[in-house]
Amino acid sequence: MNMATQVLDTPDLPISARFAKNIKRNIKERVIEFILMLAAMSAVATTLAIVAILLYESASFFEHVSIVDFLTDTQWTPLFEDAHYGIMPLVAGTLTTSFIALLVAVPIGTIGAIYLSEFASHKTREIVKPILELLVGVPTVVFGYFALLFVTPMLQTFLPNLPAFNMLGPGIVIGIMVVPYIASLAEDAMRAVPMSMREGSYAMGATRFQTALRVVTPAAVSGIVAAYILAISRAVGETMVVAIAAGQQPTLTFNPMEGAATITAYIVQVAMGDLPHGSIGYQSIFAAGLVLMLMTLAFNLIGHATRKKFRESY
Amino acid sequence: MTDQVKPQASVLANLDEVRAMIKRHKLNDSIFAIIGLVALMIGLLTLLTLFVDLVMDGYPRFNLDFMSEFPSRRAGSAGLLSAWVGSLLVLSVTFISAVPMGVGAGIYLEEYAPKNWFSDLIEINVTNLAGVPSIIYGLLALGLFVYILGLGQSIVTAGLTLGLLILPVVIVSTREAIRSIPVAIREAAYAVGATKWQVVSQHVVHYSFGGILTGVIIGMSRAIGETAPIITIGALTFIAFLPPSPVSAEPPYLNFDWLFSGFTVLPIQMFSWLSRPNPEFHINAAATGAIIIVVTLLMNGTAIWLRYNMRKKIKW
Amino acid sequence: MVTVTTPIKAESRNLNFFYNGGNHALKGITMPLYDKKITALIGPSGCGKSTYLRCFNRMHDLYPGNRYEGQIVMHPDNTNVLADGVDAIEVRMRISMVFQKPNPFPKSIYENVAYGLRVRGETNKRVLDDKVEEALKGAALWNEVKDRQQDLAFNLSGGQQQRLCIARALATDPEIMLFDEPTSALDPIATANIEELMSELRNKLTILVVTHNMQQAARISDYTAYMYLGDLIEYGDTDKIFTNPSRKETEDYITGKFG
Numbered sequence: 001m002n003m004a005t006q007v008l009d010t011p012d013l014p015i016s017a018r019f020a021k022n023i024k025r026n027i028k029e030r031v032i033e034f035i036l037m038l039a040a041m042s043a044v045a046t047t048l049a050i051v052a053i054l055l056y057e058s059a060s061f062f063e064h065v066s067i068v069d070f071l072t073d074t075q076w077t078p079l080f081e082d083a084h085y086g087i088m089p090l091v092a093g094t095l096t097t098s099f100i101a102l103l104v105a106v107p108i109g110t111i112g113a114i115y116l117s118e119f120a121s122h123k124t125r126e127i128v129k130p131i132l133e134l135l136v137g138v139p140t141v142v143f144g145y146f147a148l149l150f151v152t153p154m155l156q157t158f159l160p161n162l163p164a165f166n167m168l169g170p171g172i173v174i175g176i177m178v179v180p181y182i183a184s185l186a187e188d189a190m191r192a193v194p195m196s197m198r199e200g201s202y203a204m205g206a207t208r209f210q211t212a213l214r215v216v217t218p219a220a221v222s223g224i225v226a227a228y229i230l231a232i233s234r235a236v237g238e239t240m241v242v243a244i245a246a247g248q249q250p251t252l253t254f255n256p257m258e259g260a261a262t263i264t265a266y267i268v269q270v271a272m273g274d275l276p277h278g279s280i281g282y283q284s285i286f287a288a289g290l291v292l293m294l295m296t297l298a299f300n301l302i303g304h305a306t307r308k309k310f311r312e313s314y
Numbered sequence: 315m316t317d318q319v320k321p322q323a324s325v326l327a328n329l330d331e332v333r334a335m336i337k338r339h340k341l342n343d344s345i346f347a348i349i350g351l352v353a354l355m356i357g358l359l360t361l362l363t364l365f366v367d368l369v370m371d372g373y374p375r376f377n378l379d380f381m382s383e384f385p386s387r388r389a390g391s392a393g394l395l396s397a398w399v400g401s402l403l404v405l406s407v408t409f410i411s412a413v414p415m416g417v418g419a420g421i422y423l424e425e426y427a428p429k430n431w432f433s434d435l436i437e438i439n440v441t442n443l444a445g446v447p448s449i450i451y452g453l454l455a456l457g458l459f460v461y462i463l464g465l466g467q468s469i470v471t472a473g474l475t476l477g478l479l480i481l482p483v484v485i486v487s488t489r490e491a492i493r494s495i496p497v498a499i500r501e502a503a504y505a506v507g508a509t510k511w512q513v514v515s516q517h518v519v520h521y522s523f524g525g526i527l528t529g530v531i532i533g534m535s536r537a538i539g540e541t542a543p544i545i546t547i548g549a550l551t552f553i554a555f556l557p558p559s560p561v562s563a564e565p566p567y568l569n570f571d572w573l574f575s576g577f578t579v580l581p582i583q584m585f586s587w588l589s590r591p592n593p594e595f596h597i598n599a600a601a602t603g604a605i606i607i608v609v610t611l612l613m614n615g616t617a618i619w620l621r622y623n624m625r626k627k628i629k630w
Numbered sequence: 631m632v633t634v635t636t637p638i639k640a641e642s643r644n645l646n647f648f649y650n651g652g653n654h655a656l657k658g659i660t661m662p663l664y665d666k667k668i669t670a671l672i673g674p675s676g677c678g679k680s681t682y683l684r685c686f687n688r689m690h691d692l693y694p695g696n697r698y699e700g701q702i703v704m705h706p707d708n709t710n711v712l713a714d715g716v717d718a719i720e721v722r723m724r725i726s727m728v729f730q731k732p733n734p735f736p737k738s739i740y741e742n743v744a745y746g747l748r749v750r751g752e753t754n755k756r757v758l759d760d761k762v763e764e765a766l767k768g769a770a771l772w773n774e775v776k777d778r779q780q781d782l783a784f785n786l787s788g789g790q791q792q793r794l795c796i797a798r799a800l801a802t803d804p805e806i807m808l809f810d811e812p813t814s815a816l817d818p819i820a821t822a823n824i825e826e827l828m829s830e831l832r833n834k835l836t837i838l839v840v841t842h843n844m845q846q847a848a849r850i851s852d853y854t855a856y857m858y859l860g861d862l863i864e865y866g867d868t869d870k871i872f873t874n875p876s877r878k879e880t881e882d883y884i885t886g887k888f889g
Binding site for chain 2: 025028029032033035036037038039040041042043044046047049050053054056057107108109111112114115116119120128130131132133134135137138139140141142143144145146148149150176179180183207208209210212230233234236237238239240243244264267268271272277285286289292293296297299300301303304
């Protein structure tokens with residue numbers, strides 16, 4: 001009360017000065033907003049930089065190598081005297097390990113998600129969900145160790161012909177690596193199915209399994225598929241496990257019992273060596289990276305679109 | 315009194331059959347429950363196996379010398395000194411670069427950005443960046459930081475690379491944390507005459523601090539374990555020295571030469587030992603792996619625990 | 631009394647219900663459901679009418695910690711559906727339910743109606759076709775959807791979806807059908823359709839309906855029960871409840887002085 005009277009009686013600032021303070025305040029607000037916008041632009045800038053660098057170096061690469069050779073040649077030997085630049089062996093290695101990974105991860109992840117969402121008690125879910133999140137955070141280099149020195153030797157006990165570097169072991173390990181990812185995302189999708197739909201099924205005399213299989217899973221299908229696709233994208237981009245345990249020989253083969261380099265393993269192999277900046281070998285890892293980027297981008301876009309479509313349906 | 319109704323054709327007529335069928339269906343339930351449990355256990359037990367395997371293999375190296383020695387040609391006397399110091403320095407660059415940028419971006423997107431094509435564009439960008447394989451960030455860093463900006467294969471290059479890598483994690487968790495704060499809180503602050511920035515800095519960011527912290531911890535723990543992008547910038551070398559110290563006894567007390575020093579980090583050291591044919595070095599790799607796992611699990615565990623507790627405590 | 635000549639299909643005997651956490655939601659409800667009649671449950675929100683309805687097909691079993699006391703006995707076989715030895719699934723095969731909001735499955739119209747039969751292991755296409763047609767006709771939906779039975783159920787209007795859910799519940803020849811505020815999410819025209827349909831269904835089976843709308847109870851039901859805070863305040867002929875209730879509380883509610 002006192003203060004209010006005081007202000008009215010003797011304004012401590014002339015009107016113009018108060019107005020000036022407003023302007024100052026406005027400018028400060030504008031500057032802050034601008035700085036924050038710059039921070040947000042960093043995401044766009046990163047994307048642009050990635051695309052620019054990949055395209056720029058690949059462009060130099062394709063000055064030496066025709067795109068037709070790149071896509072059709074069956075050998076990838078950029079570092080040899082008799083250089084061949086066919087990306088197919090690397091793509092084959094990538095697809096093979098990813099495919100094995102999916103063979104492992106899709107059934108285990110999906111069944112785990114159904115169990116967690118429809119069968120497990122509230123308490124089990126409260127315990128298991130955080131553990132799944134923990135598993136997602138385990139560094140991949142550690143899984144590489146696991147593939148090379150645990151899984152492959154174990155497989156060799158009943159597959160005596162399996163070489164030390166092969167695609168089967170790393171594929172399985174990548175699969176196990178993405179299980180928590182699929183389980184967690186698919187479980188989210190299933191939990192999002194409204195309870196009324198489950199009640200409708202139970203009211204018809206269905207069991208848990210029937211409800212899970214015939215109602216909940218179909219209702220959550222786009223969310224589950226999105227989880228698969230995002231998992232594929234992770235498997236395709238996975239580097240350390242294959243670089244450590246799948247071998248570094250680019251071979252055009254889909255045989256999981258053989259060793260073969262993936263796109264990512266090739267990049268690691270070249271980066272570990274001492275390639276002069278600007279050489280064709282140096283440029284080749286960017287061309288390989290571009291292919292990898294396009295593959296994962298396609299999967300990610302499809303995955304997010306499916307996920308979004310799924311969210312909209314409820 | 316209660317007149318009987320005549321039995322209906324449906325269930326009652328063949329009650330025994332129906333009961334047998336229900337029994338069969340319920341057996342399916344139990345079978346699936348077991349399969350489901352096994353499937354989940356495969357995931358969970360694998361981690362346990364992995365960890366036990368690492369600890370058992372690496373056991374001979376769990377001593378102080380392992381932490382205080384440089385890498386060496388002899389596996390038995392090789393240590394992690396340069397690796398953990400390197401990790402610490404690289405991560406501090408990552409923290410300093412990613413946190414202000416990510417939190418700032420998150421605040422802008424939630425509080426300032428007009429909802430139009432521009433904010434959509436940024437949003438799509440962030441989602442896609444989160445799905446870009448880490449090795450692609452390595453290629454970006456190789457082309458941009460190492461050669462175009464001339465930062466070399468240094469700590470600052472590695473730190474910035476990991477900073478960009480975890481940027482989406484920080485942005486997304488900042489946005490989620492901010493979004494969970496109800497409009498009423500903002501209105502209350504505006505109603506007493508606060509400016510937008512006052513509302514944002516004193517209220518919104520303040521109350522969402524826990525959520526932001528969670529995201530930062532998860533991001534940093536990811537950065538600790540990342541290997542591929544750092545190999546790609548060409549950092550896999552034999553480092554048997556420490557970067558120059560950031561602090562010194564004489565003025566100007568701080569120096570930044572360490573930023574441009576060569577370095578190695580824990581996962582790189584592990585990878586380098588792992589790729590040696592000599593199994594003696596695999597012991598070192600296992601011990602390093604166990605250390606990395608413990609650190610990342612501790613960090614992730616803290617983050618998950620934080621988030622869980624916040625969910626329980628705060629009911630807007 | 632008229633009721634003497636009408637057989638009883640089911641009755642609750644001193645039924646108590648406790649939600650997880652101990653909330654005593656139903657307090658000693660004893661009430662008959664007459665065969666091939668419509669019994670309406672009315673009362674203000676939270677009075678326990680939906681809770682009571684959902685005891686009949688043991689929907690409360692789906693959530694841990696809920697507890698029943700007392701009996702719900704079905705005739706003619708005198709089965710206490712709440713007994714430990716009686717499987718909830720068996721009960722639900724005899725008593726079907728229509729929910730407050732239409733909740734069709736994300737399947738075709740045909741598969742929605744066939745769901746109960748498939749759950750019961752029926753695979754014969756002819757049997758399924760016949761039963762689906764019969765149920766859709768029974769739910770007065772056949773003419774509207776007969777040419778697009780493979781369309782997704784979500785493409786139907788709200789009222790059609792609710793009739794589809796009725797068809798789904800009808801397809802398995804239930805003895806009792808439970809309706810939990812079946813028209814609360816529908817517009818007046820769709821509501822009128824559903825009410826007409828329920829009146830027709832009375833010829834085939836016994837109906838228990840929860841309604842928020844007293845006029846609806848007066849229009850369609852033969853018997854009405856007024857519940858308040860978990861107690862059954864009054865039960866009787868609908869005509870009597872609405873014209874000459876014997877309890878003051880009922881009268882206050884009916885006349886709008888309360889609730």
